[in-house]
Amino acid sequence: MKKMKWAGLVLAATMVLAVLSGCGSSKETLNIYSWADNFDADVLAAFEKQNDVKINYDVFANNEDLLAKIKAGGGGYDLIQPSDYMVATMIKQDLLAPLNKDNIHNFANISDTYKNPSFDPDNKYSIVYTSGVTGIAYNTKYVKDEIDSWDDLWNPEYKGKVILLDDNREVIGMALKKAGKSNSSTDEGEITAAVDDLKNLLPSVLAFDTDNIKQKMIQEEGWIATVWSGDASVIAKDNPDVAYVVPKEGGTIWSDNYAIPKGAKHQELAEKFIDFMLDPENSAKNYESIGYSDPNVKAHEFHSEEYNSDKMINLSEDELSRTEWLGDVGDKLQVYDRFWTELKSGRE
């Protein structure tokens, strides 16, 4: 009996301690939930100072984790940064609050290319934060042919040196693009054909990887890979032999965005924050530091020469014209998922 009392006591003490430690300061807090290192720390600090608030910046590792958490009611976050297709999904599931543009005058600074995207027409719920295009990165030391088509991944000379993104929509979408279809096809015949095509590519694949594809390309473990343009820029800085191209069949364009979850406690502050980040000078400072593409046209003049001349960060109109957003495929997602499991497990 004594033992039990003892245990109970400790338990109670634990609870009290834990509750107490949950209480924070009295300042208004903006709870941001985003990708790691997605903002310049100085710019965040400037916002804190200007508005006398505290920013609390937590991180997630992928869109699916974010969705599961927000959907289950978890969070208490005021500002989140889902990717394009996830914005569409979250709108459908009624998880986002409409943005009050009266608080975000600097929205006007966003390039027309990134206004009214197909996943959120009229930007009712989201504003593009950064964006990129999935193309081919290849190491010119090993890859001597001219690369301009997805078909080049299938070249038997690169056997065992091909790396693909670890993402069903990206990879199956790529094979669909190669066949001249939409990357978000819902036609099972088209999807099956694309998957059969990918099965021929499998023996060439070194690995599926999204997060560490940069290291694999820098270290020359892989010669040729499907890579996001922003990552290609990072790779090329460390390994100048690596080149990047948006294939002639076109590629998938993606974006990370600002959005506010429904029921956010500090919606107005979150909007103020978005407006602050879209200010041309703040914007330049922020993107210069994180090295992603800046959709803010007014910020152009504040950026460094080096940033403005990076062709992988600033894609040309021509390249962008060949791109397509990933659309919502509805229940066909199950088909994509099962095929993807087949591809990765090597079973049928």
Place this chain on the structure above:
Amino acid sequence: MKRKNHPLLGIHSLLVMIFIYVPIAFIIAYSFNSSRLAADWSGFTFEWYASLFTNRHVMEALGNTMTVALVSTVVSTLLGTLAALTIRKVGRKTKAGVGGLLYLPIIIPDIIMGLSLLVLFTQFHMPLGKMTIIIAHITFCVSYVYVIVTTRLTGMGGQLEEAAQDLGADAWQTFRHVTLPQIMPGIISGALIAFTMSLDDFMVSFFVSGPSSTTLPIYIYGQVKRGISPEINALCTILILVSVTLIFLAQFMLNRGKGQKKQSVLPF
């Protein structure tokens, strides 16, 4: 009475230790590497150690992780040991049922545990934070403690305890002076595993965490997309050094205080 270990055993043990420590040596070496992406060796630097201590996020995450790990280890060690001690005395059916239940947290996939607890907490309007992480960690840690202490009890038999009671010791005295010292290595090993599991848990913590309760694993998983900063390597290096120093100090104090008395004590 201790027997000598066979030299081949020594060689085997040494090799396994090398196997365990080779990657660790690498982590330490790369904490001095000036390249951020840990791709190539590009020069020696102390930069990461300097920036580590000014990184508010890492320091906060470290504090959260340690609080959570310590509290969950203490509570789950108490609960798990109590359960292991009691289950010896119950009938076979109860034993099978409760024993099976106590295995569940180890078997259940992390994501199920994380998501279902998240649903539970939000249904009860419990604010997500350190407390919810601690509750979740205790839930799986208790199993590890239980199975290891049970292992110890299985091999113990009841003779010593019976003898003590025959000699007039009451229940508490028997527990304090006979049972507890006997199962101590089991409790310590169980606590060690519980601490390790809590320290390293990502999936469950991710789902039940809220604003301001980011733990180190959550922070590190989040960094993967951009490349994990060598600051984390620096942090790991410091953690190892601190742990080893603590053990060394504890051993030193123990030897001074108690002479040669046989005791397997860890400073946790």
Place this chain on the structure above:
Amino acid sequence: MKKSSLGLLPVLLWLSLFLVVPMLIVIGISFMGRDELGNVVFNLNLDAYATFFDPLYLGIYWDTIVLSVLTTVLCLLLSYPLAYYIANAGPRMQTWGLALITIPFWINFLIRTYAWVLLLRTQGVVNNLLIDFGLIQEPLQMLYTKGAVLLGMVYTFIPFMVLPIYVALEQMDKKLLEAASDLGATGWKSFWHITLPQTKSGIMTGSVLVYVSTTGMFVVTDILGGAKSAMISNIIQSQFLGARNWPFGSALSVIFVITSLVLIALFNKAMTSRHLTAKEGR
């Protein structure tokens, strides 16, 4: 409840609230349907369970079991002698042994696993050493293979095997061994007939911990295996996240938990009968 079993009360209360209730929710969801958006809808059916019998998922589960058994056996072979060594060392060495085995695992799992990537990749240390010593001409492709996954698993779960075996070995009745050697039993014979049977509870616990943890692990396959093979936990994970099919993910989990419990029970039984005679003999 009898007074003697009151000690189970705290843990039972705790687990009922934070384990049984959530588990019941999961079991419930596994019998439900889903709408196009992935929301769980109330529509009792067995579809999720039927999907499991698709040869694709059965095959993946089989692969998972094979890999987990292999990992368990390798861990046991590596860990038993090490645990034996530590248990027979002096008290100070015992403390150091346990600490030195556990501390590396306080380093974040991802960091440890990435360290293996640095070691094993084509331009990594192992390949460079092999080339320098003239053992190979071209770097070996060690990463992104099944072997690399196995290595990563064994590495990750070694302490789970060492600690329980140590716990069992440390309390062994050494007098029995002395008696055996007095009676002329050789080292190997007394190990086989006395030490091993006396430590089977440790082997059991260790094996169960390693087996179960391996089946539940998925990150190792992604990082060291190049995500080219799938484990059952990868599938469960993706049903809850990417594929948004919670009923199927729940059904998979239920099947996974039940089969694991059955396997543990069978193993437990086999171990008990295997050494029954030896145990009775003391």
